[in-house]
Amino acid sequence: MDILKSPATDIAAQVKQKKISAKEVMSAFMKQTEKHNGNINAFITVNDKALQEAEKVDAKIAKGEEVGPLAGVPIAVKDMLCTKGLRTTAASKMLYNFVPPYSATVVKRLEAAGAVTIGKANQDEFAMGSSNETSHFGGVKNPWNADYVPGGSSGGSAAAVAARMAPIAIGTDTGGSIRQPSSFCGLVGVKPTYGRVSRYGIVAFASSLDQAGPMTLNVKDAAAALEVISGQCDHDSTTSAQPVPKWSQNLNSDLKGMKIGLPKEYFTDAIRPDVRKVVDNAIQIAKSAGAELVEISLPLTRVGVPVYYLVTTCEASSNLARYDGVRYGYRADFSKSAPEDIADFYSRNRGEGFGLEVKRRIMLGTFALSSGYYDAYYKKACQVRRLLREDFLKAFAKCDAIMGPVFTTPAFKVGEKINNPLQMYMNDIYTVSANLAGIPGMSVPGGYSQEGLPVGIQINAAHFEEQKMLNVAYAIEKALQLKEVPNGIW
């Protein structure tokens, strides 16, 4: 068995049956990481204790102890998630030397399931970006073609799995940050329902939208990893008490009786023709698998983006107020010029510690929340957010799942959009509304663009109906049997 080509659930099964040791698995992925990370830059920090941690999994198996469904599976963890004793930077100079004294609930649950963190994945700074070009630690290259971005903000997570440096990555998604890089790198990526997965120990960007989720080679792995990380958490009062179903065991590619909604606002000239072709093909596959197609309307799609950027920048400006250079994180050098007052102390720490995009978003939020503008911007955006959520609830009265594109294009070139922030924001049109409404969304590979780059299909379902969404993805995956891998990764 070629371990690097294997899905995570197969690896775990082999490890449990002692056909291969967790240490051997980790060594293989570490070797692949040594070979490719210098070029792709998927990891900010490689876990130098990964082999020892894998040995502990082997020791448990040798003693006949229960090891969990992800035994010996290496995981690339986005650098937004705190890992006890392992540097966690959020790809920011602000946290360049931060070593968390505790682990995020997601990380703890993965470890309890037998998984081992192989490294901390690169990303856009504080998850603010769609191309992974805002990282303080340098951009990430798309393993399919190094001239192109891997997407963002979970670009390092996506590149790590696409280049087989890990069989599973954990990303976070505030407005598409799991789905869009999964689309750009040919992966399955799931943003769960808001409240499914604990946010404890995850660097906060926009707390009412942030969710962590898996990025994998296939639907079954994504379902299995999601089962591990989901569920109520004592440290996050927004997690749901809803039971966590065994999604991976209930996958069903027969879509008979299912209604799939196609929002008429999604299928416009904005989508590049080759991407449209891939999406249309996937819709036909769902139909052939038994689903009934119905036209639906999401009339507020267009204002989703401005509403999203208002809500998230307001939340971010508040969340990022904690970085003041007092208790942890970056502190400016005051040895030559003492601070004039406490505001100057904070301002210099923050002015030097945050990158351009993060400062831009903090200022957008600060302005929108400032006296005289709060009602016109923040409150108004929250009102439209409710209307947007109601549109989805109405749509799900008519259908079980929604299909559409993840992004208007495949991956774009490095440097192509980074100097025009507004243009970059407007591209998030298909992904942000799921976060505003709190519904689950995922990307599943659907085919390739004219340049040979992967193109993902987005599937959404109603709150806590992940199974329906995963089943549609499973049907598409089964019908397409895509086997292509990036050139030159072996």
Next chain:
Amino acid sequence: MDIMIDVKKVADLARLHMQPDEESKYQAQLSAIFKYFEEVALIDTNGIEPLTTPTEIEQVWRADEKVTELTTEDALSNAPAKSGQLFRVPPVV
């Protein structure tokens, strides 16, 4: 409506020290972005309650018992400067 954003004032409110060249760059970008946000104002939201969290969440209670999550050493472990059990900062008054 054309929005004039006083970047210097906003940066002060956000406690962000700005270089002069950054200020002029942000000035143009922030104004363009807010112009685009104006689209939101066109939606009729009369009588609509703002939505601040997307799922129904019930209040969760735990027993009112003391728990130790982090030790003092843990809490101080990432301090840029410390003195004994205290965070140390340069004089600011």
